[in-house]
Amino acid sequence: MAKMNLLQAINSALDLAMAKNDKVSVFGEDVGHFGGVFRATSGLQEKYGRNRCFNTPLVEQGIIGFANGLASQGSLPVAEIQFGDYIFPAFDQIVNETAKFRYRSGNEFNVGGLTIRTPYGGGIHGGHYHSQSPEAYFAHTPGLKIVIPRNPYEAKGLLLSSIFDPNPVLFMEPKRMYRAAVGEVPEEEYYIPLGKADVVKEGSDITLVGWGAQIEVIEKAVELAEKDGVNCEIIDLRSILPWDADAVVESVMKTGRLVISQEAPHTGAFGSEVAATVQERAFLYLESPIMRVSGLDTPYPLAHEKEYMADHLKTYEAIKRSLNY
Amino acid sequence: MAKMNLLQAINSALDLAMAKNDKVSVFGEDVGHFGGVFRATSGLQEKYGRNRCFNTPLVEQGIIGFANGLASQGSLPVAEIQFGDYIFPAFDQIVNETAKFRYRSGNEFNVGGLTIRTPYGGGIHGGHYHSQSPEAYFAHTPGLKIVIPRNPYEAKGLLLSSIFDPNPVLFMEPKRMYRAAVGEVPEEEYYIPLGKADVVKEGSDITLVGWGAQIEVIEKAVELAEKDGVNCEIIDLRSILPWDADAVVESVMKTGRLVISQEAPHTGAFGSEVAATVQERAFLYLESPIMRVSGLDTPYPLAHEKEYMADHLKTYEAIKRSLNY
Amino acid sequence: MATQTTKQPDVVTSVEVIDGNALRIPMFQLLDKDGTPHKDVKLPEIDKELALKMFSTMQFIRVLDERMIAAQRQGRISFYLSSLGEEAASIGSAAALKFEDMIMGQYREQGSLAFRGFTVEQFMNQLFSNAKDLGKGRQMPVHYGCADLNFMTISSPLGTQIPQATGYAFGQKQAGEGHCTLVYFGEGAASEGDFHAGMNMAAVLKVPAIFFCRNNGYAISTPISEQLAGDGIAPRGVGYGMKTIRVDGNDILAVYAATQEARRLAVEENEPVLIEAMSYRMAGHSTSDDPTGYRTREEENAWRDKCPLKRFRNFLLAKGWINEEDADAQQQEVKEAVLAELKKAEQVPVPHIDEIINDVYDTPTQQLKEQLEALKAHVRQYPDAYPKTSEGVK
Amino acid sequence: MATQTTKQPDVVTSVEVIDGNALRIPMFQLLDKDGTPHKDVKLPEIDKELALKMFSTMQFIRVLDERMIAAQRQGRISFYLSSLGEEAASIGSAAALKFEDMIMGQYREQGSLAFRGFTVEQFMNQLFSNAKDLGKGRQMPVHYGCADLNFMTISSPLGTQIPQATGYAFGQKQAGEGHCTLVYFGEGAASEGDFHAGMNMAAVLKVPAIFFCRNNGYAISTPISEQLAGDGIAPRGVGYGMKTIRVDGNDILAVYAATQEARRLAVEENEPVLIEAMSYRMAGHSTSDDPTGYRTREEENAWRDKCPLKRFRNFLLAKGWINEEDADAQQQEVKEAVLAELKKAEQVPVPHIDEIINDVYDTPTQQLKEQLEALKAHVRQYPDAYPKTSEGVK
């Protein structure tokens, strides 16, 4: 075990994956010699050479197109998109190509070796284009897996699983926790299964669901609620696609109440899918409507970032609304 | 009044808009001399010249980037994307640029004059890449309007409103109805308001919600249900963004039951947003869980198209499940 | 540490506007339009066996295309897309590759696939989306693919295969086995952002890839004059610092020789190469298209005169490697084979309904299994509504 | 009916591989690095007033950049991005335009904006995201924009402004008032697909646009040698059949003359023009970056020696249009003005909370109004948690 922040945990996962299998390579804008603008790939070029860790030209659609081709050849590319906000030029390569590669070919070809890493989320004074949480844009895409870790331990285990999973994975890293989140992380490799939610805290009165950096927000809200004597269950989805509906439904059948807290703008966020599914499967158990706490339905503002965000106070208020319904 | 099919209604709307305001121009792949692969822009180049109706090179990100610039200059561009399946290369220009143009500039600039037209949907033996219903990918994007007509009359009135609306509009045309749907359409201009749902049929036992070509499917399902003595209300959303939650909630408060029928793959489709919102706002009125009938969570298959689709029989079965809950 | 830039430009002291046409790239050609070699040319070393394979593949593709256009008109298949007039470009280039080299197509390169050994039966199974289609009936006709033949499955979104080829070739370079990737695309698709991405990345990462542009003058109805302003696609290669060859796409020997040289550069020197093959799309874009709406008969006829098949046939006749009779007989043979396989393929049922959820992931998720079970129950309930698959769920 | 293609290529009968460096484009320069005009050059006609405006803008930008980097270090603003060493490229090109011409920037062209008349106060309001910011505090520092000055609001996604410039210029051509659009971008951004889209569309649609590439050798840490393989960006212009000029970006007179000629071609002949200005990013990419990790001091020093400000200053001194004292005094003046406005701007509160929902659409939707009301009620409940806006909701 060692103390690692989230960046170090990711760096460690990449390092171990590259050491284990020489078909793993890491590339993207500034990831080479420099080690990436957040330094997640620090030291990897020195260690594994310019053929396995390298800069690409500045073209996201090219990075993912290239990565698709490389994966179809049998390699295990780990492509970095510098910010989640800049993944959209690659949207066609991801949604029309990556996700459909195996199905459309009748399994003649696949890009299962592909992992796309990208930092996402707000709270860093990044304004419109360094703050978005675009997971829902991808969650409507059969063929993709989407994984979001909440802390360094989870990050390493989930990233290793993503790299070696035989399906393409979009791995989204909560960038405001890169250095802020520190925890005990094994130095050796370990794997956390994809598609399985994690019950972060058990409780009986209400279920809270979130993912990534939002779990920290939820924990703060729960702290407030527990002072009021409310016993909360917290579930970290960990995987957005495929997502663990069973775990959430089971919990809601127990607690009868559900609050989803998410960073993205409200309309069309992934929380809508969670709510739609849970009301269908746990209808008779629900004691109050499923509440969603989200960002506002606006682009991500800079000066009003605090007001915009789905913070712990808004989440706490939603818990109260759910209980007092 | 004249009998028009959906293509003719669209052509008529474009023609009237171009005649009314010479800042309206129409462009895209093959839309010029040839009049578009579906012939929606037929005759417009002859009538309005090559400066106002023209072919672009084959590059969707360029078409929308160009259209954004042209709209920001004060023009009213109507850009065509040949198939909804090919809109993804333009995703960044739409989601990061079009949608945020006004907000990010503090209203110094805007692309309110922009309309993007694109055919969408299945049922034409088009397989993966001529069948998708990508509306949900855009519905998570504040700043955009999304409009989908269900028949020729609606198409013309909604398209005219979209072109002259001071906000960017994504106008999605149900292509399998292009020639199949024929109806009475006024020859002169008329406007149907955006953002307002339409109660296609009133009823008391259950509410059905859909949009675009799916309304026809719903009507067929309702025909079957009414034979069983079920009195159905049908709501056509018409606008996906902003969407008329009030209309749906009001209806569900009356009927107590809701089935959403949609073409897109199940997970993350727009129906999830409808369900999540309605269960929140009409919780105490719901007599059974909100049901969604959708495409399967797979890419759109060719040989199994019939099995894949959210057809009238599946919708009918959902109505029964809702009533027998 | 990497240095910022290597070359120092020359200095001029008055504004020098470089003209858009500063670079005129000539076209390489060996045979005149009647199949006679130009004077004093060095023809590529092709033995008789290879030459006859190239020729018979050309004949086969011509037959296949004509027959399947007819089949579409008869309503037997929903869609077809022919390569009429462009057979030399695909077959000549495929012939210059090693079998292990990867081919990525756009959709008009059935010639390359046939050259690799895709059988008439395999073509038919794909075209009829039946249970024997390698692609499991999931994509529209002509979206072929075959791992055994190193031919990547076609996808409709244009240009996407170009950066993918760069990535594939990068993997081949890492593997170090001396293979390369050849990727085809039209001059229309070369307008896509993915073209720019793939070309630039290939040039800077020095991958063994051949970017083969079929410039056939049209993208559906859009003539090249409305597609681009420059001298075709070739000068763009230079824009990326990439080696570039322009070749007569209707001259199969020139295409062969050009691709051979490109392959040498790619594999031996890790120099990616752009080839622009000048040709003409003789038929409509696809069976959904009618070109009389946007071009003249005269224009078509001028090109019909440059037919690549006739040209190569004449060459082979002159060389004495074929005679008229044998050639005609072979053509007749493939006609019959195509017809026979067509009849067989249309009898094969669609894939089993279980296939609807396979291959979304390596194994179906829990949710997909549930969706399949619900679907099967539904089909059982309404067997008549789903006649193609109801048998399979009994 | 449109004809398929116009030019017939010349024919060659042996494989001619065009080298990736077939086209070497020279660089236009008027002043040597000490500011002395080269022999026998024709200098552009610039009167004293304009020359001094260009010079004082350069001085201002130098001061602004240095001051704001310091302000960021002090924690007074969150982010800054300087144009150190590239002042000639932006200011020289802006000076050659008409005021009505549209400018679209990438983010390192504060010089052009200042030349247009953006005031120190306006710069500060944007940098402090306060209630007086024209952009209403919504974007990060340096994302300026001003409709009155025909300077499009900057957006962070790279390259997106390039096809937008093509569209804007198309509108200008339709309007027929003789205006054009100049769009800036870095050599890194020129790798984006949007570059390809915008350039090709401009060339084929013949719009009055100037594509101004600031080639400063780096995209964050990535040197141009890992960005592209060719001879910089200029040869790509020829790839699109577009007129192209390469200019010394540190020579403001050459930039001015090149842009003047480009503007003439754009407006009078509807010929879009690519300009590649060769320069160097003297500072880090932004305040978040430390270039010592990826380049050498020697490299930086070699370029420091070519400082565009010093060069123009020397030219003006020699011409007798400025003297050392006045120049220094002016610099001192702007220093004080910047400091004074900075202090003022940091006192201005953030925009009112109501602004959070304005401008998503032309008018807020029902749903946005409800979200705002809920938010305001929440802020009223927890005023201490939202100190910047709670005053406004009382």
Ligand SMILES: Cc1ncc(C[n+]2csc(CCOP(=O)(O)OP(=O)(O)O)c2C)c(N)n1
């Ligand atoms: C991204 C994308 N946009 C549009 C289309 C529709 N489309 C199919 S083929 C075609 C024309 C392609 O022309 P070209 O690349 O020159 O190839 P050719 O058909 O001439 O062989 C178009 C516009 C598509 N398949 N993909």
Ligand SMILES: Cc1ncc(C[n+]2csc(CCOP(=O)(O)OP(=O)(O)O)c2C)c(N)n1
């Ligand atoms: C689409 C996109 N991808 C990545 C980034 C992150 N990014 C910001 S600036 C930059 C480098 C740009 O280099 P260049 O275009 O040469 O301009 P310069 O900074 O040198 O002026 C990168 C990668 C971005 N803003 N947008």
Ligand SMILES: [Mg+2]
């Ligand atoms: Mg073509």
Ligand SMILES: [Mg+2]
């Ligand atoms: Mg740069």
